[in-house]
Amino acid sequence: MNPKKFFIETYGCQMNVADSEVVATILQNSGKYIYCKTIEEADLILLNTCSIREKAEHRIWGRLDNLKGLKRNNSSVIIGVIGCMAERLGDKLLDNEIVSVVAGPDNYRDILRLIDLACNNQKAVNTEPSLTETYDKIIPLRLDDSTVSGFVSITRGCNNFCTYCIVPYTRGRERSRNPQDILKEIIHLKESGFKEVTLLGQNVNSYYWKNDNEDFNFYDLLELAAKNNPEMRIRFTTSHPKDMSDETIKTIAKYSNICKHIHLPVQSGSSRILKLMNRKYDREWYMDRINAIHEIIPECSITTDIFSGFCTEKQEDHEETLSLMKWANFDMAYMFKYSERPGTYAAKNLTDDVPEEVKLQRLQEMISLQNDISLKSNRSDIGKTFEVLTEGISKKKNNELFGRTSQNKVVVFPKLNFKFGDFVNVKIEDCTQTTLIGKSV
Ligand code: 5AD
Numbered sequence: 001m002n003p004k005k006f007f008i009e010t011y012g013c014q015m016n017v018a019d020s021e022v023v024a025t026i027l028q029n030s031g032k033y034i035y036c037k038t039i040e041e042a043d044l045i046l047l048n049t050c051s052i053r054e055k056a057e058h059r060i061w062g063r064l065d066n067l068k069g070l071k072r073n074n075s076s077v078i079i080g081v082i083g084c085m086a087e088r089l090g091d092k093l094l095d096n097e098i099v100s101v102v103a104g105p106d107n108y109r110d111i112l113r114l115i116d117l118a119c120n121n122q123k124a125v126n127t128e129p130s131l132t133e134t135y136d137k138i139i140p141l142r143l144d145d146s147t148v149s150g151f152v153s154i155t156r157g158c159n160n161f162c163t164y165c166i167v168p169y170t171r172g173r174e175r176s177r178n179p180q181d182i183l184k185e186i187i188h189l190k191e192s193g194f195k196e197v198t199l200l201g202q203n204v205n206s207y208y209w210k211n212d213n214e215d216f217n218f219y220d221l222l223e224l225a226a227k228n229n230p231e232m233r234i235r236f237t238t239s240h241p242k243d244m245s246d247e248t249i250k251t252i253a254k255y256s257n258i259c260k261h262i263h264l265p266v267q268s269g270s271s272r273i274l275k276l277m278n279r280k281y282d283r284e285w286y287m288d289r290i291n292a293i294h295e296i297i298p299e300c301s302i303t304t305d306i307f308s309g310f311c312t313e314k315q316e317d318h319e320e321t322l323s324l325m326k327w328a329n330f331d332m333a334y335m336f337k338y339s340e341r342p343g344t345y346a347a348k349n350l351t352d353d354v355p356e357e358v359k360l361q362r363l364q365e366m367i368s369l370q371n372d373i374s375l376k377s378n379r380s381d382i383g384k385t386f387e388v389l390t391e392g393i394s395k396k397k398n399n400e401l402f403g404r405t406s407q408n409k410v411v412v413f414p415k416l417n418f419k420f421g422d423f424v425n426v427k428i429e430d431c432t433q434t435t436l437i438g439k440s441v
């Protein structure tokens with residue numbers, strides 16, 4: 001029998017991108033399914049979903065609405081919802097008439113059985129959390145056309161229970177993967193022509209593995225990855241400020257192929273709010289970590305996540321956030337407004353008492369401040385030369401390429417004879433708030 005065709009749409013974070021690759025591998029290795037590039041030709045459609053904010057879930061409901069027409073035209077197509085929303089809502093998703101498969105982040109090894117059940121009109125839901133699943137021994141199939149930059153997950157889940165966050169409930173307890181398996185995956189990427197790998201986890205710097213009484217920490221893993229793959233760039237995300245040790249910062253400084261970029265979500269500049277968030281650090285601790293990074297790696301860029309309007313946030317807390325942003329001079333920030341998530345500590349025990357218009361007003365102030373800071377940060381790069389890893393054709397001009405610096409800034413420059421995957425030295429001549437513009441030298 002010819003294999004059936006499947007299509008996966010991925011929403012949310014990079015962890016989901018990596019997970020979609022795991023699911024694709026499981027489907028394709030079975031010999032029963034083959035990946036296809038357009039949704040119209042698919043016999044099986046999976047939406048890998050995100051629950052981090054209410055808006056993320058709205059998007060999926062909207063997408064399911066627009067897939068109704070496709071299901072009407074082809075009633076045999078199987079539509080499944082996987083990922084965090086599947087975990088959170090479970091069989092309630094089957095109330096939507098076009099959904100017939102539901103699988104949580106720890107249940108992808110069961111996906112073929114679930115699809116078979118759905119094909120036989122039986123209930124196909126598995127959202128059983130696992131304490132051990134890390135999808136070891138599954139070398140992921142790469143879905144995206146890029147063969148320059150890939151992902152390897154090093155931990156799954158999260159133990160931090162920040163009071164606003166749904167992740168510990170949807171992705172379960174934190175588990176680290178065996179360092180030798182991680183290394184094998186990186187080497188596999190390298191042998192397939194990849195030039196960069198991003199080590200992924202909700203909280204990468206709490207990575208921990210114990211081997212015959214030997215401790216293996218995040219910095220040991222960074223060292224193992226960097227030493228064994230000197231021709232590859234190593235990135236990692238996301239780091240938690242409470243676990244950002246001097247040893248890790250020193251390891252980043254020691255290896256030229258470990259990228260000089262740290263994504264360090266601060267969430268708020270107010271120690272009172274950080275305590276309510278259960279972030280386990282205060283404003284001073286965060287500032288001390290930034291100082292340590294600047295001291296040990298002067299050329300390092302720092303980016304962050306922040307959100308406005310957490311429970312009880314007052315104008316003075318918001319002003320502390322703005323003042324911290326100014327002090328830290330983040331090269332880039334992802335900014336949000338608080339969205340209450342059912343089942344979290346905050347939803348159960350705190351009051352979502354900041355009015356929507358105040359959350360929005362504060363968010364806009366944060367965005368406008370960060371826009372100025374990002375532009376200033378980019379302007380300070382004019383005249384400098386950076387090694388850029390070429391990733392693709394620039395979106396605006398097809399005679400230009402784009403790539404990233406070690407600091408993770410996007411650079412565009414004339415194509416000339418360069419190819420994707422080339423390392424090119426580019427001198428920066430101009431910039432916008434989001435992009436550096438230069439010429440190869
Ligand atoms: N509301 C708003 N933003 C949130 N984040 C996580 N949970 C919420 C929430 N309930 C943000 C945090 C986190 C990023 C991935 O999403 O800033 O770092």
Ligand code: SF4
Binds near residue numbers: 159160166
């Ligand atoms: Fe959520 Fe906090 Fe874990 Fe990040 S560290 S995933 S914000 S609980």
